[in-house]
Amino acid sequence: MPAQPPEPSALPADTQGILDLAVRSMFQLLSSLSQGMFLIDLSGRIVWVNEGYQRFLPALGLGSVDDFVGRLVEEVIPNTQMRRVLETGQPVLIDLLTNRAGTFVVSRLPLLGEGGAVIGAIGMVLFDQPENTLQPLIAKFARLQQELDDARRELAAQRRAPVRTGRHAKYTLASFVGASAAAAEVKRRARRAALSSSPVLLLGETGTGKELLAHGIHAASPRAAGPFVGVNIAAVPDTLLEAEFFGFAPGAFTGADRKGREGKFQLADGGTLFLDEIGDMPLGLQAKLLRALQEGEIEPLGSNRLVPFDARVVAATSRDLAALVREGRFREDLFYRLNVLPIRVPPLRERREDIPALVEVLGEDLAQRSGNVQPELLPDAMALLAAQHWRGNIRELRNVLEQAVLRGDSLAIDAGQLAAVLRESGVEPEAPVVAGHAPPPAASAQDLLRPLAEQVGELERRAIAAALAAHGGNKVAAARQLGISRATLYARTAEMS
16 A cells, blocks of 8 residues: 555654755755845835845946845836736746846746745746857747737737838847857847947948847837838938938929928837948938937928937948048048947857857748758868858858758758858868867967956866867767766856856
């Protein structure tokens, strides 16, 4: 017969003590394993916070623990759902929380007293950089959420003004794939910029994802419900740029629409205006753009009426604006007006450890568009990709993958197929570097003056990223090559995330 639970009278006398010890141990375990934890009472006031959570306080605009403890949770943690846990008594085991401190994977648990009554709640941060540890899951969630948001906005736009449909952000900051230090810094700066209304200037080579970031900044900003209007200055003839920006009155010039037309500034009213390739703007139009930005109003062509607008400007360029200013080809005053929140988007060769994640996302997108199964890159192919210079950055990487998929007879792509595509594109493939056998990069004197622990940690992260890239993300093989246990590799990658 199966063993029956003991009667209450048969329980040891110190049962309550054991239960109390178990509760304390579990609480300490949760506090140590989480990235941060705090408690609220039944009124929603914060009564305790652990040391891990205190590092988020500056990003929340709080100077010390005293500014946090004792406050209502909604006052200090934007977008929190802790109040709902108090009201329902139901836990929320996994959720995404986004506010000015960043994006977090969180867990919320009710605290129950005698008789099962709710007496408070625990809030825990499980991951403080979920885009690093849960990138594939978050990317898929972001795409689904974006498709839902797109459908909702388009339906609302059709009800309000059918002519303005489709003018919305297509991407979020989660769409900027990458867990490297360089990618994380870009997303950190973009999240901070999204909360401001000042102009943003995105700097970087072509194909690095500047337009995607512009969409993401708009989607994370208070203007997300407004329109996102983009114009590629390099793609519009100089003679049409002024009308494109400011619009024109009826009959303003020969061949003009008899009803007139709104310009991009008016279309972006209440939202974001994205000026791509701002470095190619003619000097004559730069003065008018500067005045529009300073005064918050425009004058359509052929009109004497000033039209106010409220649009946040995000500009991007692959050119060296500072050099253009020195050469007299870009107005210095406009440069300073735009260069308020500059964000440098690094080229792909400066974040090679992101290539496996990028290949995963790009391959999935190619499969969805073609209706085929997602291609699989063999370890030698992944190592070859990680070794290339990528002058065209992510755009070139996508092109190479697409060509290899279309030319291949199977879904498994090896290094030979990729090398053939690169050579036909006029690029001589770089030989892959074997982890542990690459010559150390030359370090500057400034680099060597950093704390030793920081330099050792950076070298360790590079070695792990290179091993994972060489083995197509296979952690068992990567650990074997690095001479460490699989558990150690998992622990190190968790610390990197």
